[in-house]
Amino acid sequence: MKLHIYKTKEMENKLIVKHYKIPEDLLMDILRILFGNNIKHKIIGIQERRNIILLNVNLDLNSLKNREAKENMEGILTDYSEYMKGLLGDTVLMLDEDDEENEY
Amino acid sequence: MESTCLYCEGHFTAIRSSKKYCSDNCKQMAYFKRNGLVLSGTTEVEPSLNVPVVSVKPAATNDVSVKYDKEKNTVKYGNEELNVKYDKDERSEFEFVPLADAEEEETEIAESNNIREIQKETQKVEPIKSSLKVGQKQEEENGPRYKWINSKLIGLIEKQYEQNSGGIKIKDPFEYWEYEDAKRIVWVNTRFRCLAEGLIKLSNYSRIDQHTLLCVTDAFKRLVTSTSFNKLPNDYPFRELIIELFLGLNKMLAEKGHLKMLAFKLTKERKAHLICIRHQLMHHTTEIKFSEIDFIEDKTHEGKVQQLISGKNETEKKSDWRYRYEALKKQGLLKSQQQNKAA
Numbered sequence: 001m002k003l004h005i006y007k008t009k010e011m012e013n014k015l016i017v018k019h020y021k022i023p024e025d026l027l028m029d030i031l032r033i034l035f036g037n038n039i040k041h042k043i044i045g046i047q048e049r050r051n052i053i054l055l056n057v058n059l060d061l062n063s064l065k066n067r068e069a070k071e072n073m074e075g076i077l078t079d080y081s082e083y084m085k086g087l088l089g090d091t092v093l094m095l096d097e098d099d100e101e102n103e104y
Numbered sequence: 105m106e107s108t109c110l111y112c113e114g115h116f117t118a119i120r121s122s123k124k125y126c127s128d129n130c131k132q133m134a135y136f137k138r139n140g141l142v143l144s145g146t147t148e149v150e151p152s153l154n155v156p157v158v159s160v161k162p163a164a165t166n167d168v169s170v171k172y173d174k175e176k177n178t179v180k181y182g183n184e185e186l187n188v189k190y191d192k193d194e195r196s197e198f199e200f201v202p203l204a205d206a207e208e209e210e211t212e213i214a215e216s217n218n219i220r221e222i223q224k225e226t227q228k229v230e231p232i233k234s235s236l237k238v239g240q241k242q243e244e245e246n247g248p249r250y251k252w253i254n255s256k257l258i259g260l261i262e263k264q265y266e267q268n269s270g271g272i273k274i275k276d277p278f279e280y281w282e283y284e285d286a287k288r289i290v291w292v293n294t295r296f297r298c299l300a301e302g303l304i305k306l307s308n309y310s311r312i313d314q315h316t317l318l319c320v321t322d323a324f325k326r327l328v329t330s331t332s333f334n335k336l337p338n339d340y341p342f343r344e345l346i347i348e349l350f351l352g353l354n355k356m357l358a359e360k361g362h363l364k365m366l367a368f369k370l371t372k373e374r375k376a377h378l379i380c381i382r383h384q385l386m387h388h389t390t391e392i393k394f395s396e397i398d399f400i401e402d403k404t405h406e407g408k409v410q411q412l413i414s415g416k417n418e419t420e421k422k423s424d425w426r427y428r429y430e431a432l433k434k435q436g437l438l439k440s441q442q443q444n445k446a447a
Contacts, residue, residue, distance in 0.1 A: 051310050080258060
């Protein structure tokens with residue numbers, strides 16, 4: 001018998017879209033995480049001069065795998081930001097939902 | 105006593121008169137069949153699992169034949185024909201009406217009762233939300249564990265940190281080296297930090313122009329040929345790296361200097377090394393922009409006096425990039441490249 005899964009309102013709220021700026025140095029690592037965990041994503045822009053891509057990632061926070069993938073990606077981006085402090089200019093790698101990118 | 109198995113209908117020699125199945129396997133399979141269960145990959149009893157027929161007859165036996173008739177749903181017990189109560193809703197329940205059955209059936213019924221109780225418990229209807237939560241927990245517990253992915257670049261940086269930590273040499277050069285040496289080291293470190301930052305930034309760009317490459321190479325040349333650099337103590341940690349970078353840039357300029365725009369890339373190892381050093385220098389060296397820094401060493405006291413007398417601020421003048429560009433032109437560096445280009 002097929003089990004029907006009903007999503008409650010609380011669960012729907014946990015489906016989020018995160019925006020990330022991925023520098024060329026980390027692109028392969030981030031793509032490995034996304035493909036390895038079947039996470040929906042979309043490249044919505046590139047910054048040609050700086051070799052950075054803007055990525056929209058659809059995450060289901062109800063899923064443990066998705067949560068861990070999110071932590072993994074953000075961990076890598078945070079470490080990179082720490083090491084490159086002052087070198088990336090005003091570039092913030094993890095954008096909030098309200099942030100807009102006008103450069104692309 | 106010869107008897108027929110109720111499951112596989114094979115003949116067997118029974119020790120007890122009430123024995124209905126030729127083997128434990130048949131007994132279990134019959135139980136599964138009654139409950140509508142089939143083992144994966146098996147539809148019939150595997151012949152290999154059948155217990156071999158015992159040919160030795162016991163001395164004293166109560167010979168009574170037992171036969172199950174599927175069509176009539178009766179069991180022939182000796183000369184008597186017994187009805188079998190079969191409850192469709194509760195499939196596991198067989199009752200032989202007059203016969204007080206032996207241990208086999210008792211244990212079988214007891215087993216089936218236990219299983220039914222467990223099934224009933226598990227089949228209790230639960231609210232959807234709670235069942236989903238349980239399902240989710242099970243998925244989290246049973247699913248394959250998440251494989252953490254580490255960035256190669258960050259791994260290399262951390263490795264460099266472990267291997268090549270400048271430690272007190274960079275943290276506080278005045279404590280580690282003598283005053284004069286420490287003064288030179290601070291001078292070189294400030295400039296090297298600036299250049300390392302420049303190289304890391306340039307490697308992040310998709311393309312850089314020829315002029316930028318020329319300026320960076322020139323700055324490296326000035327640093328390497330400076331008196332302070334040449335008088336650095338032997339255990340200064342970055343001396344080889346600075347020379348390597350200078351040679352690499354020179355080579356690149358010679359090979360690709362004729363191109364107006366070129367891709368400037370560092371290997372992952374080199375980049376990790378530079379990022380690591382720059383990160384260490386960041387906390388202990390002052391930050392000066394490339395456009396503001398000069399590579400001319402402090403003049404001696406006499407030189408400073410002469411400068412005051414002449415009234416010219418040469419240091420300011422020489423730090424200007426236009427001045428440097430003109431100087432390179434005069435040296436014929438740019439001219440030769442233009443000629444190359446034309447050729």
